[in-house]
Amino acid sequence: MEPILECKNINYSYHSMTGETPALNNINFKINKGEFLSIVGPSGCGKSTLLSLICGLISPECGEILYEGKNISESSRQHFGYMLQKDHLFEWRTIRRNVLLGLEIQKKLSRETSAYADQLLETYGLSAFAEKRPSELSGGMRQRAALIRTLVLKPELLLLDEPFSALDYQTRLKVGDDIGTIIRQEKKTAILVTHDLSEAISMGDKVLVLSNRPGEIKTIVPISLDNSLSPLEKRNCSEFKTYFNLIWKEFESNEDET
């Protein structure tokens, strides 16, 4: 099976007048269609940089990123959906018009696409709030609206950049559960960046562990928990603890090196 996305020998550094900060070093991995990859690592290890690279917002200094076997370009970017840490719903738009933002920008707004948006709002319990302003919604609902804004563009590959980190713990568990289930339901390929090990294990098919800066791949742990369970239910599996300890050890060895 050909991977949907492949990263080969990616290196990236940030430059400033005071010097060069290497962020990523020799990153290699593949992800297959329909797979859910979690990326964990200590803060500042270049997790978010990796997503920006994949999305084409910045270009790697060396190495290549292949989408369906071809180098990523402007046209491949429309197959990607990116979810940021905060929802960034615009206060001057209603929820419905926020959800349509991507369609407007890509000039794909038509009767069918806006009907699809309405259908997604309906499915994920936001249709009653479609004409409300973002400030009238709870944090979890706002994050769901942000996900719909991404899904309405029918992306093949979802890039999730710590999308739950701005929420309080309880909401975070619930929304993570919601969104994890939604992504499985829509059969999307996804890359989740997080610093929360439990979140990474409960949502992912594979967990990629990055080292301290400059980020290098320490290990990739395949997770075989029952995918018919929701992320929250997976946390109760007996193997969950084993995975947690395994990845935690990788993290610990990180600490020792510094």
Add this chain to the structure above:
Amino acid sequence: MKTKLSAQEFYIRQQKKRTYQIRIARTLILLLFLILWEATADLGILDSFIFSSPSRVVRCFYEMLVNQDLLFHIGITLFETLASFALVLLFTLLITTCLWLNDKVSKTLEPYLVVLNSLPKSALAPLLIVWLGGNYKTIILTGMSVAIFGSILSLYTAFMETDAEKIKLVKTLGGNKKDVLFRVMLPGNIPSLLSIMKVNIGLCLVGVIIGEFIAARIGLGYLIIYGSQVFKLDWVIMSILVLCIIAMGLYQCIGRMEKWYLKRI
């Protein structure tokens, strides 16, 4: 539940009382000032030739309304103020957008903008008369010169402070710089634009009056200068009071717009 409700009622009553008291105090200050002014002028404590008096102002207002076309003077000043205000708004949006689009240009021009902003614009007015002549164009330009540089600098700062993540969002949705401008920068900065406009309307009025002082044969600024030269101080004081009312009215208009907008979003 009942006690809670009455506590809420008590609170509301207190707040209402407070607003009411403030309103009364404001009106009282005005009345007291007018009464004191009138009384001291009538009793000869103040020389009403120099300081005028409320009754003389009212009489003067009425006479000028009938004989001197006062409404025309007011209308001209208002027109010039609104014209320069509209032009300032237009050019602020255009120039700020250009500066934002090109980082290098904005960095290059920054010191010039800062100098032009701190320069006392009344110093430019005599030059403008020589260049453009003593007509309404000069006056509108003087009005603009007072407001425009500060206005560009404020809006540019607001543009620069716009959340970088919002810009990233538009880019991840496949947007280019034009999308960022029309979907984030402009709609997102309407509140800052409104508060800049609130400052601008007052500055434009200042500029227009400066312009009328030196380049006009009509308008309230002209009435003030002419009145002081021929010692008709009733004219001067009456014109100043009319200016007060205009300034307040214009500010209120934009204040209302701002309130309406903030409530809507």
